[in-house]
Amino acid sequence: MSVHATHSGSARIDPRYDLAALVASRESDRFSLHTKHLNEMWVRVLKTIGYDVGFTRGLGPYLWDRKGDRYLDLLSGWGVFALGRNHPAVRDALVSVLDGELANLVQLDVSVLAGVLAEKLLDYAPWLEKVFFANSGAEGVEAAIKFARAATGRPGILHCAHSFHGLTYGSLSMNGDEIFKKGFGPLLPNAHEVAFDDLDALERALAGRDVAAFFVEPIQGKGVNIPQEGYLLGAQALCRKYGTLFVADEIQTGVGRTGRFFAIDHFPGVEPDMIVVAKALSGGHVPVGAVLTRKWIFDKVFDRMDRAVVHGSTFSKNDLAMAAGVATLDVLKNERVIENAAKTGDRLLASFQRMAAGYELVADVRGKGLMIGIEFGPPKSFKLKAAWNLLETVNSGLFCQLISIPLFRDHKVLTQVAGHGNHTIKLLPTLTISDEDCDWIEQSFDAVIADAHKAPSAVWSLGKTLAEHAIKARMSG
Known part of the structure; x- marks a missing residue:
């Protein structure tokens, strides 16, 4: 591989550098590489069930x-x-970013593409006013936990049985399946579980007024469990009654998966205080997560100039991720x-x-x-x-x-x-x-x-x- 200078003085990798050829040349090593350097147990699973x-x-x-x-x-x-x-519109958007030689991740600046993507996302949740970008759904959940505690001054986090919100420590603490938790404790204190689709159980859990946020998947991914018609609206009302933030985890259900942009759109009147999205927003290329939130919550976190960076993520607003998100939302609309x-x-x-x-x-x-x-x-x-x-x-x-x-x-x-x-x-x-x-x-x-x-x-x-x-x-x- 050799590097050449372009007319602008920037470096350009020789087109002879061919990743496809590299992959083809190592195809026969696919499973041995993973067995030696990555997850050997996963290779064993694939071979046992014939998925290799x-x-x-x-x-x-x-x-x-x-x-x-x-x-x-x-x-x-x-x-x-x-x-x-490999949707062509998303691929073209990413190529356009690379060809444009944008000043990406300057950090002491702000991104135009991040502003555009935030604007487009908020069109789907007009009662919310701010967006925090992350690198994944789990990272978005972690941000929502921090935002909820900062905004309410409360320690408690509540989630549903059989839930799945991610595998990082905060999100893992809200995991409804013990197999994911085993061997990783102690987990986040003050994280508690409540039965899904049970408003009486939810009210009992909220009555102590120490819960910062109730996290719920509008449709649970583990089992495709759909709540009764009035559950989410009732949960929202209970959260308002007891001063708890209502957070919808739309990481899997959002961005069109359920035949509406958000799964909460199937339940009129449901307007969470925060919505977490990821997965499909990436267009399948560059990971991106987002937390859509009310302004007053956001302002409780970033409340002074010397706290402007109290929470963030190095790569979260990178131009490739933002472009993938913008292109994805455009394709959803233009191609119905x-x-x-x-x-x-x-x-x-x-x-x-x-x-x-x-x-x-x-x-x-x-x-x-x-x-x-x-x-x-x-x-x-x-x-x-x-x-x-x-x-x-x-x-x-x-x-x-x-x-x-x-x-x-x-x-x-x-x-x-x-x-x-x-x-x-x-x-x-x-x-x-x-x-x-x-x-x-x-x-x-x-x-x-x-x-x-x-x-x-x-x-x-x-x-x-x-x-x-x-x-x-x-x-x-």
């Missing part, structure tokens, strides 16, 4: 493996790729992406509900837009019940792997279980999927679920293999 196909290309809702086989991605990077992979999410989501929900009526293993189907959960439950027929109970005895939630693995292996559909020990498979496809993609999804799920209702079958043979692996792992651990 080595993806080499992504475009829109599709992935291609090293053999050239095409897959439909219903995971979309845990919701990051709302626009699909959110409308497509609502339309295709309605179609898929109706299709899965028909499957639920015909298959005893399908216990429930729920969702909004393109955030859909298919919950499986114990069957009534004796032969299936015996097989189900065997799996549950070994590892609760293992049955979902009997659906997700054949979907991947036989139908080239990538999806995920909605949480540890969970019986729900979650769909988070790109918001740009077509009717043909919906056909692919429906036919694949129908075939795999139908096979699961036959015992013995290939699905239950897989279950036996997974159970043996689980037992072996437990004994070795």
